[in-house]
Amino acid sequence: MAKSIDVSDLNIYYGDFLAVEGVNMTIRSKAVTAFIGPSGCGKSTFLRTLNRMHEVIPGARVEGKVVVSGQSLYDAAIDPVAVRRQIGMVFQRPNPFPTMSIYDNVLAGMRLNSKRLKKSDADAIVEKSLKGANLWNEVKDRLSKPGMGLSGGQQQRLCIARAIAVEPEVLLMDEPCSALDPISTSAIEDLIHELKSEYTIVIVTHNMQQAARVSDDTGFFNLKAAGQPGHLVEFNPTTKMFTNPDEESTEAYISGRFG
Amino acid sequence: MSTSTPLEPELDGLSEGLSTVRLPRAAVLLVAALAVAVSGGLALILGWGLVGTVVLAVVLFDIGLPLWSRLVEGGRYAADRLATCLVYSAFAAVLVPLVWLIWLVLKNGLGAIDGEFLTYSMRGVVGEGGGIYHALMGTLLVTLATAVISVPIGIFTAIYLVEYGKGNRLARWTTFLVDVMTGIPSIVAGLFALSLFVLIFGPAIRIGFAGSVALSLLMIPTVVRSTEEMLRLVPSDLREASYALGVPKWRTIAKIVLPTALGGIVTGVVLAVSRVIGETAPLLVVAGATDSVNMNLFNGRMMTLPVYIYQQYSSPGIAPPTGGDPPGYARAWGAALVLIVIVMLLNLVARVIGKIFAPPTERRR
Ligand SMILES: Nc1ncnc2c1ncn2[C@@H]1O[C@H](COP(=O)(O)OP(=O)(O)OP(=O)(O)O)[C@@H](O)[C@H]1O
Ligand SMILES: [Mg+2]
Numbered sequence: 001m002a003k004s005i006d007v008s009d010l011n012i013y014y015g016d017f018l019a020v021e022g023v024n025m026t027i028r029s030k031a032v033t034a035f036i037g038p039s040g041c042g043k044s045t046f047l048r049t050l051n052r053m054h055e056v057i058p059g060a061r062v063e064g065k066v067v068v069s070g071q072s073l074y075d076a077a078i079d080p081v082a083v084r085r086q087i088g089m090v091f092q093r094p095n096p097f098p099t100m101s102i103y104d105n106v107l108a109g110m111r112l113n114s115k116r117l118k119k120s121d122a123d124a125i126v127e128k129s130l131k132g133a134n135l136w137n138e139v140k141d142r143l144s145k146p147g148m149g150l151s152g153g154q155q156q157r158l159c160i161a162r163a164i165a166v167e168p169e170v171l172l173m174d175e176p177c178s179a180l181d182p183i184s185t186s187a188i189e190d191l192i193h194e195l196k197s198e199y200t201i202v203i204v205t206h207n208m209q210q211a212a213r214v215s216d217d218t219g220f221f222n223l224k225a226a227g228q229p230g231h232l233v234e235f236n237p238t239t240k241m242f243t244n245p246d247e248e249s250t251e252a253y254i255s256g257r258f259g
Numbered sequence: 260m261s262t263s264t265p266l267e268p269e270l271d272g273l274s275e276g277l278s279t280v281r282l283p284r285a286a287v288l289l290v291a292a293l294a295v296a297v298s299g300g301l302a303l304i305l306g307w308g309l310v311g312t313v314v315l316a317v318v319l320f321d322i323g324l325p326l327w328s329r330l331v332e333g334g335r336y337a338a339d340r341l342a343t344c345l346v347y348s349a350f351a352a353v354l355v356p357l358v359w360l361i362w363l364v365l366k367n368g369l370g371a372i373d374g375e376f377l378t379y380s381m382r383g384v385v386g387e388g389g390g391i392y393h394a395l396m397g398t399l400l401v402t403l404a405t406a407v408i409s410v411p412i413g414i415f416t417a418i419y420l421v422e423y424g425k426g427n428r429l430a431r432w433t434t435f436l437v438d439v440m441t442g443i444p445s446i447v448a449g450l451f452a453l454s455l456f457v458l459i460f461g462p463a464i465r466i467g468f469a470g471s472v473a474l475s476l477l478m479i480p481t482v483v484r485s486t487e488e489m490l491r492l493v494p495s496d497l498r499e500a501s502y503a504l505g506v507p508k509w510r511t512i513a514k515i516v517l518p519t520a521l522g523g524i525v526t527g528v529v530l531a532v533s534r535v536i537g538e539t540a541p542l543l544v545v546a547g548a549t550d551s552v553n554m555n556l557f558n559g560r561m562m563t564l565p566v567y568i569y570q571q572y573s574s575p576g577i578a579p580p581t582g583g584d585p586p587g588y589a590r591a592w593g594a595a596l597v598l599i600v601i602v603m604l605l606n607l608v609a610r611v612i613g614k615i616f617a618p619p620t621e622r623r624r
Pocket of ligand 2: 043044045092174
């Protein structure tokens with residue numbers, strides 16, 4: 001049930017501003033794909049085109065093709081809502097729903113779509129998702145408290161729990177660990193390893209070690225120069241990327257010699 | 260001082276150090292006392308009234324304290340003192356009329372209010388007695404109907420403008436027309452409603468519901484504006500979080516955006532209600548005036564509190580032969596007090612509701 005994603009000649013615009021240019025890649029199913037690259041090169045922008053979240057921003061549009069398991073994502077017949085049900089997302093900034101408790105935040109994907117759940121099933125989903133996001137022990141005694149009452153890192157893990165609660169087939173994670181301590185980070189990495197057996201996972205990270213640890217494939221994005229659109233420099237299996245990259249700039253970026 | 264090197268500690272040049280000479284703590288009181296004494300003295304000599312004396316004292320204080328501070332503490336502290344003085348003076352200038360008004364209404368109105376005043380209409384009343392029951396009910400009914408018309412229209416318009424319009428031509432025109440509507444004089448709204456209902460029902464029509472229509476014209480733009488502001492305050496992160504879970508747009512609006520903004524929307528609606536509840540002119544034109552109770556919005560003239568006040572004050576009846584004011588004056592003040600109490604209660608309710616529904620924000624990222 002996991003899905004592979006084929007991207008060909010993708011140009012991504014914000015109005016007239018071309019943010020990312022000419023991306024070609026194949027994201028394998030049941031594998032972890034990591035994106036690395038300097039700030040502002042368009043990693044988040046590209047990630048958001050994979051579940052049609054990009055078009056939520058006024059004026060934002062794409063050119064090119066994204067094919068998920070044989071279906072072209074940007075076909076007129078495709079319903080973006082259905083796409084997002086299958087391709088979940090964790091955002092760079094934590095965004096729990098302020099009007100909901102921790103419990104309801106985890107179940108938001110079902111509750112907001114008015115899916116009926118038995119109380120016992122709901123409890124099981126909440127516990128499983130929170131355990132997956134390594135948050136269960138911290139919040140199990142205050143599930144009815146507002147989600148906004150958590151620390152920044154806890155909020156981020158709550159958002160991860162919310163995303164995995166709906167069991168999407170593809171999970172997009174935009175710097176999910178940037179606000180987390182090493183223990184939670186390693187818990188999230190364990191979760192990624194676990195989810196990999198069933199889901200396709202795409203993760204953006206600024207942490208080279210993390211990319212090396214968790215991913216099977218890595219894509220390196222870069223800007224040619226300031227003001228130029230971002231582009232995909234190299235896309236290769238992670239082991240090759242970190243030992244013997246094709247491009248010199250990849251080598252320079254990974255080893256910290258930037259420029 | 261320019262000769263001293265930066266490394267040498269400054270021994271006598273305090274002005275270049277971290278500490279400055281400040282005015283003594285009692286300076287504010289001292290200047291205040293001085294200002295009052297001077298203006299009081301002048302007032303005694305020139306024979307001024309209370310208002311002139313107070314104004315002069317405030318002006319003297321506002322000038323004196325910053326001047327003294329300028330001489331002792333330097334420019335930045337003087338500017339700070341001046342701004343503080345001006346802010347407090349402006350605050351007092353706003354507060355004085357409000358307190359005065361409430362005091363006046365309480366003084367004149369409290370005596371008129373008793374059980375009979377609240378539960379009797381003016382039917383067949385000549386001279387003393389009678390009450391505001393018919394006007395109270397009229398005001399409550401007309402305002403309720405106004406809210407029932409305006410709140411859905413206003414909120415749905417705001418939702419369209421914020422969530423769907425996003426600056427397209429229809430949205431821009433709607434915003435423009437809403438702004439124009441905000442500026443419509445209330446009497447014009449009344450005349451519009453009158454001509455509308457005359458067109459449909461014939462020239463003699465005077466019903467409470469027509470008043471509600473007229474007031475809706477005044478209330479809808481306020482509701483649209485305040486709701487719009489509140490919806491815009493909802494962070495787009497939340498909408499995106501909801502979309503990313505595969506929630507359709509309308510559910511996102513109904514279950515995320517509206518609940519998050521609910522406190523502010525309710526407050527805005529209640530403030531809009533308290534704004535129209537005191538309107539007189541349009542009701543005088545379309546709802547008419549009557550002395551008896553009428554609970555039917557769709558049939559017959561309906562009295563309302565503002566119109567009642569106007570009527571009692573403009574034709575207060577005949578003063579009792581024993582001397583004193585005509586009975587209408589006391590009734591007008593009493594009705595005014597009741598109206599103010601209603602508005603205050605509404606504001607209180609708005610605050611409480613706003614508190615209850617506001618999403619918890621103690622903790623921020
Ligand atoms: N909503 C937006 N409207 C217009 N331009 C945008 C918007 N969001 C991002 N951009 C632009 O698109 C480019 C790519 O931004 P993006 O957020 O994808 O970078 P990123 O690689 O995720 O950076 P970071 O590592 O800092 O998160 C930047 O030049 C940015 O200014
Ligand atoms: Mg980013």
